[in-house]
Amino acid sequence: MVSVNRRHFLAAASAAAFTSMTSLGRSAEANDELRVVVIGVNSIGNTHLNGFPKIPGVKVVGACDCDSAVLGTRVEEFDKKFGYQLKKYEDLRRVFDDQDVDAVVVGMPNHWHGLATVWGCQAGKDVYTEKPCSHNIWEAGQMAKAAEKYDRIVQIGIQRRSFKHLQDFFQEVHEGALGKIKNVKGLYLSRRESIGRPTSQPTPPATVNHDLWCGPGSTKLERAKYHYDWHWFWDYGNAELGNNGPHILDLCRWAVGAEEFPTAVSSIGGRYAWDDNGQTPNTHLLRYEYAKAPITFEIRDLPTATGKKDTCDYMGLSYGIVIEGEEGTYLGFDTGKVVDPDGKTIREIKGDTGSDGGRQLHRENFVKAVRSRKTSDLNCPVKTGHLSTALCHLGNISHRTGEAVSLSSLSERIQDQPLMSDAAARMTEHLAANGVDVATAAVEMGRTLTIDPTTETFPGDEAANRLLRREYRAPFVVPEQV
Template sequence: MVSINRRQFLAAISATAFTSMGTPAHTAMANEELRVVVIGLNGIGRTHLEGFPLIPGVRVVGACDVDSAVLGTRAENFDKKFGYQLKTYDDLRRVYDDPNVDAVVLAVPNHWHGLGTVWGCQAGKDVYTEKPCSHNIWEAGQMEKAAQKYERIVQIGIQRRSFPHLQEFFREIREEGVLGKLKSVKGLYLTRRSSIGKPEVTPKPLPTVNHDLWCGPGSTELERLRYHYDWHWFWDYGNAELGNNGPHILDLCRWVVGAEEFPTSVTSVGGRYAWDDNGQTPNTHILSYDYATAPITFEIRDLPTAEGKQDTCQYRGLSYGIVVEGEDATYLGFDTGKVIDNNGKTIREVTGDKGADGGRQLHRENFVKAVRSRKTSDLNCSVKTGHLSSALCHLGNISHQLGEPVALTSLPERVQDQPLIAEASQRMSEHLAANGVNTKSASVQLGRTLKIDPTKEIFPNDAAANQLLRREYRSPYIVPEQV
């Protein structure tokens, strides 16, 4: 097997650092054991560590994490559960340089998805990358190029693509018109989170963590009190709630309308309210995407129904999921759902096998199937599919970041020509008032309405927006121009 040594990785400062890597001669075939290493062991990584060994012909041979405490605990628990010891790695580059690894699972923070996938492909590994597909739009393109060049199988962890009942029902909506002509699709993520707090002194990295490696392409400056997870709410590493749970919801929205390219425009409205903390991203957000088949909107609320409560909001009985409004009927659901007629009567239940672990086990099995067949067409969520859905999150965040604060009281007038945004904004204002926000004095970030070239995946004649299609990378953790 052709491998990439550690010195080459550490020297990867230029755009051509990995262009000479070839595809390894060995690929796990249908009758061979598939050797997998899970990279990133907190949260979802733990479930991958326990889920992949259950697939016939798959052996998890190793685990990797930059936090030695997490790594030790996960390896010990794995040994107790499965009866053998894992090889442990504290650096993903050592995994990629190991000739005894066929595939990797990237359950790392968002800012590592692009580079981790490209490096994996260059090292000859097949890759299962968690959502979102990438930290920004440009690097998703580099991921796709790497997968094609090195003939690697890359699955993105948007697992509802592997639900047979949704595959069939969404086909019926698109091809048979079971809901009638589509009028609109609403995505919802209405949950309750809490403030992340505000450090009184500069936080220090956990002593068990290789902080430089954790930060990778991003800044090494530490601003959050809780080291793990709260990176989601800082732009250098995460993509807000929109890029956290948004990929699952927006993928359903895009899938149901059959959109296989970018929308023609995006608009956002939102802000961070009620919490006295230093998080950078919105906890209240409304997005709108224009597609020819039907417009898509997405509402995010991380506050409870009212100040002091410990509950979550609902819209038409859903806290998260999609509402697909057709001329003849409406679908409401997430993993499963129901169809109601125009009088509100349930006329069909949409259910099916979700598999274990929230559907991830079905998705893992699909990945393994594609690895065996060497056919990207066997994947339920290829890089391209995952990119188109994750990009909706990035487009909305770009609109938000380029927006301007306006008085919340002026919002109805500012969005009156966008009825779906206006309707959602009214719900948002009422929700904020219930959470103790003074809506007469509060401001809201009115994102720029951005026109998009769906084919080129750029913003025509908008240099500021196009600049946000990619990021500045910290050396040596640079996604190469030439993969």
Template sequence: MKRRKFIQSSSLLLASTGLASILPLNLFATNKSKADKIRIAAIGINGMGWSDLTALLKDPRAQCIALCDVDQNVLSKRAAELAKKGITVTTTGDYKQILENKDIDAIVIGTPDHWHCKIMVDALAAGKDVYVEKPVGNSIAECNEMIAAQQKYNKVVQVGQWQRSQKHFADAIAYVHSGKLGNIRLVKAWAYQGWMKAIPKVPDSAVPEGVDYNMWLGPATQHPFNKNRFHFDFRWFWDYAGGLMTDWGVHMIDYALLGMKASAPKSIVASGGKFAYPDDASETPDTLTTIYEFEGFNMQWEHATGIDDGPYSRNHGVAFIGNNGTLVLNRQGWEVIPGKDGDKNRIEAVPFQKSVDNGLQLHTKNFLDVIQSRKLEDLNAPIQAGAHVATICQMGNIAYRTGKKIYWDAAKGKFTDSQANKYLAAQYHNGYKMPKV
């Protein structure tokens, strides 16, 4: 199967999941001249937003004209970095000023997770194409609204799951789909992050100079400024994100779902806690095992901080365990380990197939290609796909937070348990309301 066709077909696996429907995409939007520059602004530029923008600017079609961040220190630093390359940009701490700028064609959203939905929906309503970081939503309800917004405004939305643009990932999943592994009853996905250490508790403090903390909080619960909740470490607090489950899970579980052509699980159960660093500042579990029951197979997710030696001696990956053998896949490459009947292999071994390309560069190129062609079906990671896997990951967190085995009612788009359903939608505060499309 050719890579582009694989990615195109796999991105539509949400059909009939009961999570959110996919409507036909309008392929007759006005074409943008290939001679024109695609004028880009980036919102949230401290981490992956900056990496995404840097990759985009390696393509001669892209032109950055504006930056937005709530931290003036970051904003000044990034503007200076662009200036050294001869790129002059306007800067602002208010994303609405970016959306009001008619000269901007597309935006990159690299903010903390709790801002993704609101900014993406507002950007689409303002007529912008969007590259949004993963996980797309901080709740299942947000994921559904983001799909609805894309369908309503018919704009290009690429999710930052750049592995979907890599050849070796597509090749591995094509092998899984070949049937050579035999009946696959168990899929494992994991992220063991040895470099992640404890986050020492520190007292709340004054807001750093140059930081618009109220804007950073946005719809999140009011909380005094604490450096542990700011910048990178926001990931470990429920107000803003979902821990390693949503941070790394959306990458690895995405390929588990694609390989199995899976939609929604029937049940989810999770067990874990703060076992590595029980007294540190984080809220999300540093150790977690989650089991999803699908029709005909189970999927198991594991994550652990402070440990690198995961299954198959890999610190992250996906393993498709079939009757005939096991395919192990991660960012470095993939291989097939044959099952055995005595000394005889059940299938031919596939030696390690190394990754040979730059996934992020290919992913941003795909985004620009589709902005020009307006063929939305060519996106490697459309919002439907990003929302699908983010929803599955949110289900895992909900199972952990309820402490129950929970069951999904695909027809109703909710759990059978009332306590679990309380986590379906993120709570918005400070005068903000969750978008309703």
């Protein structure tokens, strides 16, 4: 641990000197080849391996993964497609040591985002970090400090920020295109399967360096499927709220025009219909208070009814946002429409979404900022990613500090909150359709937490404040001083 910390301390010290040189050098020679390594290449990382080489002047020079099977496959596929061998790394610290690398893409699970970004900045690399920005609120602050201190370009992978038609439309919304905004609803009405309950202690695949995979989190393995299912364990993931929530809540916050934390959060939810050992809710309602307009968010991972394969919708939308304005309603996700009170479309909001679900436009934006050395050129710098990701963390903190109450008592408990009452009625009906006995079932009633947007903390609330950060497993510790 000491040697690792010392090595990174030394790397950081030399990075500080190196940084100012590269910043000047790159802005002076904007057409230099940009050498990129992607870290974590199973799923989203693979799309980055394939997307970055399409940008003129960018060369992907390596891939890093602590699962040698994943790494081997991706490097082989890359060679077939692009005609050259990538350098392979098992340990991301070797990527940061490599002076031949200019920028890294963090496609690892959520619990690695903060530390990998800080290490990357300390080593003088520019960093494209996938959403959610961080695994907890505190470490996002450390990421921002590191980006600033080492003068690094850090983009967070909330790619819809790079859609020009949404930039333009939300600007119009801020200027009153829909009249005063009454509320914004986020929707992620999806369908997933139970992850099961292993009958014996699972073991990591032989190809995985489990210690490296776990990094800051616990090494206790509780899931049968090693990759992806970590989303449903608090040590590594942030629930569906922190998985697809950053995309949707970012749109909600963008629509409201809120550039700070909300003043309060509340949450209702639970994990229903599945007999498995996932820890996070599969049904979740959230509410965020902003002076401009409240945001609510409905998450469902169960189908319309037991045995069905389809997903629910609200006003015809399963994923996206509904902005309810006094003079019009907007419904959309990548693209959208403004409807009149009868639901008739009066305007379409559409434009170029590029390829790969918008990610290619976002990568291009990152490269543009790397070349200009201006964080202001980024469509989703750490601050933007943090404010939207924080909404996920705040909702999870409300959930995790709450208490179980009977589902049948819910309507009475929230009768003074019309938006939540409506959403809870829809949720209860949906649970009943999925075989939940709503007369006897419990629901986790998250606490309504008051937030100080200036300090980004919960005044006087020790239990909630404790969840603003995590315990880091040494040596994988986000430093107090970046």
